[in-house]
Amino acid sequence: MTDATQSGPMLAADGTPLKKSLARSLRRRKLRALALIAPLLLFVLLSFVIPIVSMLFRSVENGIVSQTLPLTVVELQNWDAESGELPDEALYAAFAKDMVAAIDAKEHTKLGSRLNYEQTGMSSMFRQSGRKIKRLDPEADAPFKEKLIEIHDGWGDVNIWRVIKTHAVPITNGYFLNAVDMQRTPEGAQAQPEDKRILIKLFGRTLFMSLIITGSCILLAYPISYLLANLPMRVSNMLMILVLLPFWTSLLVRTSAWKVMLQQQGVINETLVWLGFVADDARLVIINNQFGTIIAMTHILLPFMILPMYSVMQTIPPTYTRAAKSMGATNWTTFWRIYFPQSIPGIGAGSILVFILAIGYYITPEIVGGTKGVFISNRIAYHISSSLNWGLAAALGTILLAVVLLLYWCYDKIVGIDNVKLG
């Protein structure tokens, strides 16, 4: 030992300094580990993370106006939207030129439907005037102002030009404003008219119902987990099957089972009528409303609450409660002061997991929720597949994702993602 320190740095077998040799082997191990992870990481990044990020980008992207009407957008800069007067001939000429080009490329209807989200009626206006503008010649037919107004009254409406000017920016906050029931106007962000404000309410309902579902899951899961954690292993393993079977059963099977149970002619109503608790003509309405969604989702998410709670409760030593009792604590004090505080990590882990899953649920609300029991996800799906307002869908999705990621971060801090257990 002393010899080595005296004669310079310690050497490895091949003559390089030991420190260097160790560092090299450590680096090699790191690289090997990364090489094992790399294919999967790339796969997930490419086919999951990037698609989602690019979807998020759609919520602010708004190139369509400036791409379809490039000359008009330049001219609109010179027009004072506040003046209350129509734009001058130069703008109409630019617009006619743009439109003729757009009609050739069949882009004008797309622009029409984009602007229709902001001002109802613009879609048909673009379609109708498109057919006539096609026949105009951008050089010979000047001046255009009167001709265009003749083709469609809308081109003589200051409001229409104001809408086009407002939404001519390539990056817009308009979709996000729409997502929180506001709109982008020349005067800045303003609240939507009373009858169009549905999304804030829907967000509120999603949060509220997710909270109720989480709450009822806690209430139902706590006794079960307590029982499972305190029974002898052999019995609790048998009972665990009753928890795991629903967990492994297809989501659609459970949802259809609830449809069978909750219908007007369903099992629950039939039994209640048979027992005489409910009159035949006054059957309970427990499906296609919030109640249906809450009860079905509580059932579906209950295993996700029981499993983390159970694994925490298993580690609580029974000697603590016995010690408390031997020192004169009542049953209630023992539970509340000794057992319950130790089980809180389980409640926390389960609650966050259930809440995260509940807030983004789509299938079950769609089938048993009717119109009153749907979540924000159903609205997103509607905008993607029916109304085709993808920008708004992306904005709603971004907000939902932000909430979920925040909760995910909390979950990681409290529980740690490494500690997630399945089955």
Place this chain on the structure above:
Amino acid sequence: MAALTPISRKPLSVVLPTVAIAGGFLGMFVGAGQDNVLLGIVIGAALMAGLAWLYINVLDNERVARWITILGLAAIGFFFAGITGLIVGLLAGWFFAFFIFWLYEGRYRQKLLPYMTAGQVLWHYTFRVICGAIFVFLITPILVVLPLSFNAQDFFTFTPEMLRLDPEGYSLKHYRDFFTNNEWQRSFKNSLIIAPIATVISVTLGTLAAIGLSQSHVPGRRAIMGILISPMIVPLIISATGMFFFYSDIGRFLEGTLGMNKNFVGYVKVVLAHAVLGIPFVIITVTATLVGFDQSLTRAAANMGAGPVRTFFKIQMPLILPGVISGGLFAFITSFDEVVVVLFVGSASQKTLPWQMFTGLREQISPTILAVATILVVISIALLTTVELLRRRSERLRGLTPA
């Protein structure tokens, strides 16, 4: 220890009212069948209390009393409701014969600690009943589906024939429909194509990554783990939306530029999308198995001259195999059960079983769904059993005490 608790007979003033309440509860159901609930409750309560009094004061022979109750109630049940009534009567008779003596002899204290007060004993059993009710809530919806799938009618509810256990009320026609209907068969076949391939992809990549992650000194381990688990956390509708845009671009590229078959590209898209969704499950289960893996085994193998590949297949793989398989089963069920993403990414020719069920539930409700549901429940029972057996095997292999 607990079995040593001394037990003593309880006074009639406790036994009779309790038995009467239980009897009234049973009477309520019988009464409901005869359209007179109130009368049913009264008769049931009186009958049971009377029987209890008779057994305790006059008969005093538990074995005889048990047979009297079981046969008597079975006869009453058969008289009112045929075969179904007979079965219910047998079960009820068995319960009451047990219940009366359980209370009277004080057997309910036998397995409890001797110093528990009456209130504590009552709470103990109330708690059991509450838990039982929650278990019923958990399992009933699944159990209800099973008999309904044999319904001879096209209803989603129990017909009188079914309740009478009349063979006329049952049939296999919904199963026949499932196995002969082209739509269902095609979607079933699609599910069987897509799920295994997606599982193989996620298991291969996932296992490699989990082995990498389990080594010490991985830079940015937490962040990588966060990214790899995220497909499980991000709401499906958002993943589906993102993939919808992404895969339609990819699909256009593959079909347009490379000139691939449209149908084939459709399958590739769905398989890749499902593979991503299954990855978190593989990562979680395999990392959990690797926590107990003894790294000195690989060092020993290397010491004896095995290369990394040989070490992996001969030493590491057999030991972590149970974790890999159960991760694979999770990935399989995720893909097999997935609707949202396939709804957005796939086209009609990739229609999977859950998709078909989803449209069936939303639009025209056909009872074939219940037959499919039953088949899926049977599959999930098989998977659950496999996972449970694997978990035990894994714990045994790793030298932990089997649970």
